[in-house]
Amino acid sequence: MSERGPSQILPTSWQSYQSRASATLIDAQLYSISKREGATPDAVRSAQEEVRHCYALRPDVRVLVEALLEDGIKGVKQRCTLHLGVPMQPMLAKACTSIQELLKRILGSMPHKAKRGWCEWCEWCDAGCRVQVPASFGEYKYNRRLLISRSVSESSLQLCVVVAPKSGRGAGRESRKGASEGEHAVMLHGCGICVSRTVQTANACKYDGQRAQIHVLPGSTVKIFSRKLDDMTYKYPDVVKAVLRSSRMQVPCVLDAEIVAVVPKESNTGEAESSKDLEGKDSTKGSIEAFQSLATRKRKNVTEANAATASVAVKVFLFDLLFLGEEPLISLPFHHRREKLRQSFAEVEDLVAYAEAEDLEGSAGTAEATLEAALRRSVAMSCEGLMVKHLGSGYEPSTKRSDCWLKLKKDYVESMGDSLDLPLCGKLTVGRIPIGGWRGSGRKSRWVSPWLLATYDPVEGTFGSVCRVMSGFSDQFYKENTIRYLGRELQVGGKVEEAHEGGLAASSGGEEADEEEDIEVESADSAAAEEEARFMSSRSGSVGMQLRSKAEGVETLEQPRFWFQPSEVWEIRGAAADPALLVNCPRHHHFSKAFGCEGRLAFLVMSCLVDPKRGLSLRFPRFIRKREDKRLDQATTPQQLAELCLQPRALFEVPEKMDLKHS
DNA sequence: GATGACTGCCC
DNA sequence: ATTCTGC
DNA sequence: GCAGAATGGGCAGTCATC
Numbered sequence: 001m002s003e004r005g006p007s008q009i010l011p012t013s014w015q016s017y018q019s020r021a022s023a024t025l026i027d028a029q030l031y032s033i034s035k036r037e038g039a040t041p042d043a044v045r046s047a048q049e050e051v052r053h054c055y056a057l058r059p060d061v062r063v064l065v066e067a068l069l070e071d072g073i074k075g076v077k078q079r080c081t082l083h084l085g086v087p088m089q090p091m092l093a094k095a096c097t098s099i100q101e102l103l104k105r106i107l108g109s110m111p112h113k114a115k116r117g118w119c120e121w122c123e124w125c126d127a128g129c130r131v132q133v134p135a136s137f138g139e140y141k142y143n144r145r146l147l148i149s150r151s152v153s154e155s156s157l158q159l160c161v162v163v164a165p166k167s168g169r170g171a172g173r174e175s176r177k178g179a180s181e182g183e184h185a186v187m188l189h190g191c192g193i194c195v196s197r198t199v200q201t202a203n204a205c206k207y208d209g210q211r212a213q214i215h216v217l218p219g220s221t222v223k224i225f226s227r228k229l230d231d232m233t234y235k236y237p238d239v240v241k242a243v244l245r246s247s248r249m250q251v252p253c254v255l256d257a258e259i260v261a262v263v264p265k266e267s268n269t270g271e272a273e274s275s276k277d278l279e280g281k282d283s284t285k286g287s288i289e290a291f292q293s294l295a296t297r298k299r300k301n302v303t304e305a306n307a308a309t310a311s312v313a314v315k316v317f318l319f320d321l322l323f324l325g326e327e328p329l330i331s332l333p334f335h336h337r338r339e340k341l342r343q344s345f346a347e348v349e350d351l352v353a354y355a356e357a358e359d360l361e362g363s364a365g366t367a368e369a370t371l372e373a374a375l376r377r378s379v380a381m382s383c384e385g386l387m388v389k390h391l392g393s394g395y396e397p398s399t400k401r402s403d404c405w406l407k408l409k410k411d412y413v414e415s416m417g418d419s420l421d422l423p424l425c426g427k428l429t430v431g432r433i434p435i436g437g438w439r440g441s442g443r444k445s446r447w448v449s450p451w452l453l454a455t456y457d458p459v460e461g462t463f464g465s466v467c468r469v470m471s472g473f474s475d476q477f478y479k480e481n482t483i484r485y486l487g488r489e490l491q492v493g494g495k496v497e498e499a500h501e502g503g504l505a506a507s508s509g510g511e512e513a514d515e516e517e518d519i520e521v522e523s524a525d526s527a528a529a530e531e532e533a534r535f536m537s538s539r540s541g542s543v544g545m546q547l548r549s550k551a552e553g554v555e556t557l558e559q560p561r562f563w564f565q566p567s568e569v570w571e572i573r574g575a576a577a578d579p580a581l582l583v584n585c586p587r588h589h590h591f592s593k594a595f596g597c598e599g600r601l602a603f604l605v606m607s608c609l610v611d612p613k614r615g616l617s618l619r620f621p622r623f624i625r626k627r628e629d630k631r632l633d634q635a636t637t638p639q640q641l642a643e644l645c646l647q648p649r650a651l652f653e654v655p656e657k658m659d660l661k662h663s
Numbered sequence: 664g665a666t667g668a669c670t671g672c673c674c
Numbered sequence: 675a676t677t678c679t680g681c
Numbered sequence: 682g683c684a685g686a687a688t689g690g691g692c693a694g695t696c697a698t699c
Contacts, residue, residue, distance in 0.1 A: 299694070
C-alpha cells in the first residue's frame with residue numbers, strides 16, 4: 001500500500017468515521033496482501049484497482065470488507081458484482097473548457113481496460129499499426145496518458161496511443177521487470193486511417209436536471225437512485241410509472257438517465273386562477289424547464305396523482321442501459337449499449353425520451369466545427385452543454401471522472417459564458433455553517449475566504465450583493481488581497497500570536513472569545529477618523545479598506561464579518577447565460593426597489609422573470625480576474641444581470657400581464 | 664399557523 | 675457544482 | 682493526474698419558538 005492513508009478506495013463522501021474505519025480495514029487487507037511472498041508493487045496496485053473497481057460496482061463497504069477478509073481479492077471479485085437493486089457508481093464525465101481541449105482528450109481517450117496490448121479503442125482503426133515507442137518519449141513511465149498528451153500536443157493531430165504492457169494482467173508483471181522506459185510499449189500512431197477515423201463520438205445534450213440510475217427489478221419493481229446513490233424512488237412515483245410504460249419487454253434492467261423538469265402539456269386546468277404562472281408558458285408547453293424548477297419538487301408524499309400538479313412535472317431522458325435481463329452490459333461499447341437501450345425502451349410522449357444526440361465520425365479537422373454546432377444546438381434546446389461520449393468505450397462505474405465521457409458546458413466556453421464584472425462590497429470570513437465559528441477554515445484560515453460581491457445600480461446608486469465567491473482564487477491572490485483589504489493577513493492559532501508578540505489581542509486569552517480582538521485589531525484603534533478618511537478617498541491602497549459597517553449604498557441581507565469600501569471590479573464567471581442558470585436568490589436583494597426602476601428591469605420584474613422580493617444570484621460563481629480597467633460604474637448592473645434572463649428566449653410581449661400582476 | 668435556524672441533498 | 679494545491 | 686480541501690447556489694423538510 002502506499003502510505004497515503006486509507007482514502008484511496010473509498011470516495012470522499014464515505015469518509016465518515018465508520019466508513020473510514022472500513023477503509024482502513026480494506027487498506028489493511030491490501031497491505032497484508034502486499035506482504036505475501038511474490039507480491040510485487042504492481043500486483044498490489046492492481047489488486048487495489050481491482051478492489052476499487054469492485055467497490056464502484058457494488059458500493060457497499062460491508063460486502064466488500066467481508067469478501068476481502070474471507071476470500072481476499074478473489075472473494076471481492078466474486079461477491080462485489082453488479083446487483084439489481086443496488087446502485088453502482090455512475091460513470092462521470094471529465095469537464096473540458098474548450099472544444100480544443102475536448103478534441104485533444106477524445107483523441108487520447110481510450111477505454112479503461114485494454115486487451116492484450118491492444119486498446120479497444122483501436123477497433124476503430126482497421127489499420128492496426130504497431131510500433132515501438134521511440135526513445136524520444138523520455139517521459140514515458142508506464143503512463144500512457146502522459147505520452148498521449150505529449151504527442152498530441154506536439155503535433156496537434158497526430159494520434160499516438162500507447163498501451164502499457166501491464167494491460168494484459170499477468171503478462172505485464174513479468175515483461176515489466178527490468179524494463180527500461182517505453183521499451184515494451186506498443187504504440188498506435190497516426191496512420192492516415194487513425195487520423196481520419198479518430199473521432200467517433202456521440203454528442204448528446206447535457207440536460208440540466210438530476211442524474212438518475214433506474215433499476216427495474218423483477219416483478220416490475222422500480223428503484224431510482226441519485227448520483228450519490230441515495231434512493232429517491234419516493235420522490236418520483238411518476239417516473240417509476242413512466243419507465244414501466246416505456247419498457248418494451250418487461251425484463252430486469254438498469255438505466256442511466258437524467259430527470260428534467262418540464263412544463264406539463266395538460267396543465268390548462270386552473271388557468272384563470274394560476275395567473276402567476278401564465279406568462280410565456282403557453283408557448284412553451286411540454287418544454288424543458290430550469291433546474292431550479294426541478295428543485296421545487298416535493299420530497300415527501302409524492303404520489304403519481306399529485307406529482308405533476310402539486311409538484312413539478314418531469315421527463316426522463318434515457319441515455320444508457322447498463323444491465324439487461326441476466327447480464328451486465330457495462331463492458332459493451334457505448335454504441336452497443338445504446339442500441340439495446342433503444343430496443344428495450346420506447347419513448348413515451350412527454351414522459352420518456354432518449355437523450356438527444358448525434359454521432360460524430362470524422363477527422364479531427366472537421367470535428368471542431370461539428371462539435372461547436374452541436375454545442376450550440378444543445379444550448380438552444382435549453383441544455384447545459386454537451387456530453388461527448390466515446391462510442392467504443394465501456395461504462396466505467398467510478399468515483400473518478402472518465403476520459404471517455406467529456407462534458408462541455410456553455411459557461412466554460414469563453415465566448416459563450418457571460419462574465420460579470422462586480423464591484424467588491426464586503427466579505428465573509430466563514431462558511432455557510434453559522435455554528436461552526438467564524439474564522440475562515442483550514443487552508444484558508446489566514447485569509448478572507450468567501451468574498452461577497454455586488455452589482456452596482458446606477459439608477460439607485462446602490463451596491464446590491466449577488467453572491468459569495470470562494471472559487472478561482474489562488475493562494476497568492478488571497479494573501480495579497482487579504483492584506484490589501486484588511487491591512488494584513490489574519491492570524492491563526494496561539495503560536496503565531498506569540499511570534500508576533502506585538503501587543504494587541506489578549507494573547508493568552510480564550511481561543512474562542514478572541515475572534516473580535518484578534519481580527520479587528522487595527523480598525524479598533526485607528527477608529528473613526530481614519531475610516532472616514534478612507535471613506536472619502538477610497539484610493540488609499542495599502543492600509544486596507546475595511547469599514548466598521550456597511551458602506552453607503554450597500555444592500556444585502558448577508559452579514560459578512562468584514563465590510564469593505566467598494567473600490568474595484570472583479571470579474572466573476574457563473575452559469576448565467578440563460579434563465580435556466582440564473583437564479584432567484586433570497587439573500588441578495590438588489591431588486592428591492594425594482595418597481596421604481598425603469599425600462600427593461602421593471603419589465604422583467606413584472607413579467608415574473610425576476611422576483612422583486614428576492615434578487616438574482618449566480619450558480620457556480622468563480623473568480624476570473626481583477627478588472628483594473630473598469631471603474632465601479634462600469635461594473636455589471638442588476639439590469640444587465642436581469643437581462644441575461646432574456647438572452648436565449650425570444651423577447652416576449654406581454655404588456656397586459658403587467659397589469660395583471662399589479663392588481 | 665408563521666418564522667427562522669439548521670440539515671441534507673441536488674447541481 | 676468549481677477551483678486550486680501538493681504529492 | 683489524482684486526492685483533498687474549501688465552499689458557491691437553491692430548495693424541501695424538520696424542529697424550536699413566537
